Amino acid sequence: MCTTNLCIAFYVLTFCILGWFGALALILIKSTKDQGNVYVVDPIACWINSELVNPLNCFKGEVIKPLLNDLSTAAREWNAIVGSKPKMNF
Incomplete structure (x- = not known):
């Protein structure tokens, strides 16, 4: 034990x-x-949708997409500045 x-x-x-x-x-x-299933399964499915799926979609739309857009914009700007000058020393 x-x-x-x-x-x-x-x-x-x-x-x-x-x-x-x-x-x-x-x-x-x-x-x-x-x-029948209406008494238990439907409220559980509704709870899962409202408490888990909707906040996940909201988080994806409000946090993940803007963050990825900002990162891609920063990568493009960095590539335009540094990528066009490969002999720059840091």
Whole structure:
């Protein structure tokens, strides 16, 4: 048996993750038998879309694209200044 703190933390994290997956599976099984997928699956899909996918798209549009545009502009300007003069010493 492992007694280091890292190993114990790994075991606890594993049990927590397995517990959450087990609870989710039981909820899905019970709600599917009782009311169908509309009761559980649709709200979970809506939550995933609103909390995970939309912020990811927003981050990509607001941060990643402008950063890539700025980097490509800086690379073109650098290439125009330094790339045309290969014998410049730094």
